[in-house]
Amino acid sequence: SQPEPCTVVIFGATGDLTHRKLVPALYNLAVDGELPTGVKIIGFARREKSDAEFRTGLEELNRKVSRSGHDDKIWAPFAENIHYHTSEFTDADGYKRLAERLDAIDRERGGKGNRLFYIASAPEFFDDILISLKNAGLNQAAEGCWARVIVEKPFGTDLATAKHLNQVVNETFHESDTYRIDHYLGKETAQNIMVLRFANSIFEPLWNSRFISHVQITCAENLGMEGGRGGYYDKAGALRDMVQNHLLQLLSLVAMEPPTDLSADGVRDEKVKVIRSLRQWDTPEKVAANVIRAQYLAGHIDGTPVPGYREEDRVDPESMTEAYIALRLKIDTWRWSGVPFYIRMGKRLPKKTTEISVHFKDAPCVLFNALPGGVPGGNVLVIRIQPDEGISLRMVSKLPGTSLRLEPVKMDFHYATSFGKGSPEAYERLLLDCMAGDATLFARRDEVEEAWKFIDNIENAWHKSTTPPPMATFTAGSWGPKEADNLLQEDGFSWRRL
Ligand code: BG6
Secondary structure, eight states: OOOOOOEEEEESTTSHHIIIIIHHHHHHHHHTTOSOTTOEEEEEESSOOOHHHHHHHHHHHHHHHOTTOOOHHHHHHHHTTEEEEEOOTTOHHHHHHHHHHHHHHHHHHTSOOOEEEEEOSOGGGHHHHHHHHHHTTTTSOOTTOOEEEEEOSOOOSSHHHHHHHHHHHHHHSOGGGEEEOOGGGGSHHHHHHHHHHHSOTTTGGGOSTTTEEEEEEEEEOOOOSGGGTHHHHHHHOHIIIIIIIIIHHHHHHHHOOOOSSSSHHHHHHHHHHHHHTBOOOOSHHHHHHHEEEEEEESEEETTEEEOOGGGSTTSOTTOOOOSEEEEEEEBOSTTTTTOEEEEEEESSOSSOEEEEEEEEOOOOGGGTTTSTTOOOOOOEEEEEEESSOEEEEEEEEEOSSSSOOEEEEEEEEEHHHHHSSOOOOHHHHHHHHHHHTOOTTSBOHHHHHHHHHHHHHHHHHHHTSSSOOOEEEEETTSSOOHHHHHHHHTTTOOOOOO
16 A cells, blocks of 8 residues: 555654654655655644754764755655644643644544554653543544554563563554564565575575574674763663564564465565564573673774773763673574574674674585685575675585686675665655555564563573673773673584675
8 A cells, every 4th residue: 555645743853763754854855755745743742943954963873874865856845744733742731732733633634543652761751651642532533534653662671671662552552553663674674585585496495404504693882882872771781672573573584484475474574473483582591601791891993993892971871781792592493403603793893784694504515625725605595784785695616727726706796886876864765664564574462571571581591580691891802802702612613704
């Protein structure tokens, strides 16, 4: 179905996400002519502000971050549809005024009262906002219209809080109108994983424990705790901030069985099975053996000195929060029996890059073993999620010349050169999907809860046991602690050099 005109109400409109991601995404949809006509945006937040002030602030950021640049001719009419609504998140009167405003907009638009509530406030207000929407009757749509809600991360901080939030959401909106956003699912290359696997007949027959030795997922960032992020991050940590959501979602796309169809539930039914099949690291011993947590020490990024994690702004000097994590995962299914999956994620690594690499078992090397230099590694399929989106396949080839020598070579596909145009930002796709009523790329209730179950076991071992596994360290700007290297070496592997 097609995206439909609607009013987008953004809660937490003065925040970073609204300025850096949401409004630029809507603007770029307008640039590409993909934004349905008649879309209005209302920013809902506590601070007093006029429409003009709100628009000026948004414009400033859009100029900086918009992927297609900033064109006044497109911005001006786009910005006319942006308004600001001042209210406390719990003030019933504020929601009543909002309802009146929405009705007025609907009348102006002439009919269709579709509403998209985007909850991007600080997480402690999620409940209040949902309940207030319900009390104001805004969770109900008029005949023939819809009212949908997008809930930002973090979706809870553990299983209990996620369950509670799910309950509040489900008491307010129907599950089919609930969109739990995970922007990694909106990344072009993440969407391509299913296509790569299920539209190419050469990969899927090999996609199992008979042919794959192991899989690595790396998500490296060079940023630290800039811009006051330490306050949030020190309470979350890498496991909750990135693994519970983004990285387990990527994992489920790589490891899922083929869905029976492309419907939202068809796909999510298969993804959740992967998360449910994760072997649980549910004792301090298992966590110590399979999970490495670490903090960075002062070091250099691109030649610039940077502080250690515990010296960062708004981070507890005695913090026991991980800014790096490496895990060995086991998926207990028929397909993946015996195949380890490794995930690593860290702040202050040498560069920003996310990739998935699928390492195939070596060919029987009887023929070439005796050659000088032997056989240089085997086949690796790399899915580059970002930047330089693309896919490469590593093969072994004969080195040209009169003698027989083997060398690895790479077959490489870059989105930028193959398609000649940049990919839309994840938020563009996801906002459009929500306007079209397609929840395929959003997390379902059970996925979120199964993921938390797995995460909680590890958090408990770290923070609630009497024998907590240690915190490793590494120098900022290096590729993580040696303990994480050992994790793979124990199995005869090593992290891909990036
Ligand atoms: C967010 C995390 O969800 O994703 C951040 O809270 C992280 O810590 C960010 O930096 C990474 O997103 P992207 O799209 O830049 O890879």
